[in-house]
Amino acid sequence: MPATWLTRGPGDLLTALDDNAEHRPDHLAVQWRGRSLTYAQLATRTRQVAGAMAADGVAAGHRVAVLARNRVELVEVYFAALVLGAVPVVLNWRLATAELRAIVEDAEARLVVVDPQVPSADGLVDPTRDGPAIVLLASTTGNEMASTRGRDYDTWVGEAVPVAGRSSSDLDDACVQLYTSGTTGRPKGVLLSHRNMWSLLSGAHEDWRVMPGSVLLCPLPAFHIGGLGWILVSVARGATVVLLEEARPDLILRSISAHGVTHVILVPALMASIVEQQLRDRLDIRALEIIVYGASPIPRTQLREALEVLDADFIQAYGMTESCSSMTQLGPEAHREAAGQPEPAEGEPDLLRSCGRPRRGIELSIRALHDGTELPVGEVGEVWVRSAQVMAGYWRRPEETAAVLMPGGWLRTGDMGYFGPDGHLYLCDRVKDMIISGGENIFPAEVESVLLDHPAVAEVAVIGVPSQRWGERPKAYLVLVPSAATPDLKDIRAFCRARLASFKCPDEIEVVPTLPRNASGKLLKKELRRLVTPNLPTGQSSSVR
Secondary structure (H helix, E strand, O other), rough: OHHHHHHOOOOOOOHHHHHHHOOOOOOEEEEOOOEEHHHHHHHHHHHHHHHHHHOOOOOOOOOEEEEEOHHHHHHHHHHHHHHHEEEEOOOOOOOHHHHHHHHHHHOOEEEEEOOOHHHHHOOOOOOOOOOOOOEEOOOOOOOOOOOOOOOOOHHHHHHHOOOOOOOOOOOOEEEEEEOOOOOOOOOEEEEHHHHHHHHHHHHHHHHOOOOOOOOOHHHHHHHOOHHHHHHHHHHHHOEEEOOOOOOHHHHHHHHHHHHHHOEEEHHHHHHHHHHHHHHHHOOOOOOOOEEEOOOOOOHHHHHHHHHHHOOOOEEEEEEHHHEEEEEEEEEEHHHHHHHHOOOOOOOOOOOHOOOEEEOOOEEOOOOOOOOOOOOOOOEEEEEEOOOOOOOOEOOOHHHHHHHHEEEOOOOEEEEEEOOOOOOEEEEEEEHHHHHEEEOOOOOOHHHHHHHHOOOOOOEEEEEEEEEEOOOOEEEEEEEEOOOOOOOOOHHHHHHHHHOOOOOOOOEEEOOOOOOOOOOOOOOOOHHHHHHOOOOOOEEEEEEEO
């Protein structure tokens, strides 16, 4: 079947599902646990769920929230909302109840579909106030952690009259409202339109080599644009998506083996554990072709081992919710080339530390922070992006929208970076993470990159800490490779001094068991900044000044 939705020009996402239901009715669309739906079945269920929503008064423009780990019903609810012209709001189940309640109220959700096994669902709706209707999904374990009350999802859907048609939609209507992780402030609702999503998917399916016969594994949560985009690119291409509720290395490998998975999306923090698991289990994962990852670069030694053990092509994608996911790509050829190179000398660009070149339809520009003027190749500034993928804005936040959407269609990303002479983009850090020490700018990502080259270091985060003399000085938090002998931290400092200017080297290094991350794998440096005295078990934390 030709990928009509992807090739005939911008279209809405419900049309993508309907195209597949017409042309590939018996092809598997979604698999989860022991349950699967063909495209014909998914389209039918979508209309049935839309009927249940309509009976509860959901109409065009209303918000429908879903609080659940990856499961079939999440996909049903997403497309059912589109049938009515409503806007799906996929909630971050890792947030606390109070945080979720604030988001539900901010979105003015008319309906919330809840997985009762999510602990934060308990008390999601204040019973003393008028709030949205609540529908509860079936427990998969019999262990309902939440006391939230609502109607049973299957009964609610089964009693509904299916919606025969669909609401008319405009390409600039929102097809999802995703809330930012709040790493730099309170979460904001990012409005992504059908046009935004088509602009991403029409190129991504080729960049990621997704075919109708592909099987995509999605262990990333759908409340993150990476996870949702992975589900939607599968539907857009008429492929099959396998959903996982958690990103455990053993589950990932077993799913790849059991379902003949060809594509998987991961974060680099998982890679070493997956390789170690596969070396123990030796599962048949020969179907695996593509591993897409983001959030941070992958160390060279780790890449070499992963290429050998997993035998798949690697693609790094850099993006953000506000740009509807991926803006740049470092492709398979670049990864294999970089894996075969020695560590670059000081001052030389390292291809593996770049996030690739802009994807088709993406314009990137490096701008000065003080006046927004464009900077030449090699100079560090803020990354700006212009594309049909750029969001419409933040939900009911005109001032915060105006602060990032610039004249001419440009979006300020808040990331600092520069272009290498070969056109690759190199990220330095978030604007707010830059350390100013004695008048010198220090980019934590540069220090982190050096520390990751040490064979004993698995993960690293560098932040600025107060200094009476310099204003700020860098401090490094390290997670060590499990199989590595505990290094002398003074030797690690010497390792840094041999590769970095002395003012960039961390004054303090601390070993910790884990680093705080959000669901997309991004470091939560604000959590590290809150630490005054480490509160870790004896023997798991040490530091050197």
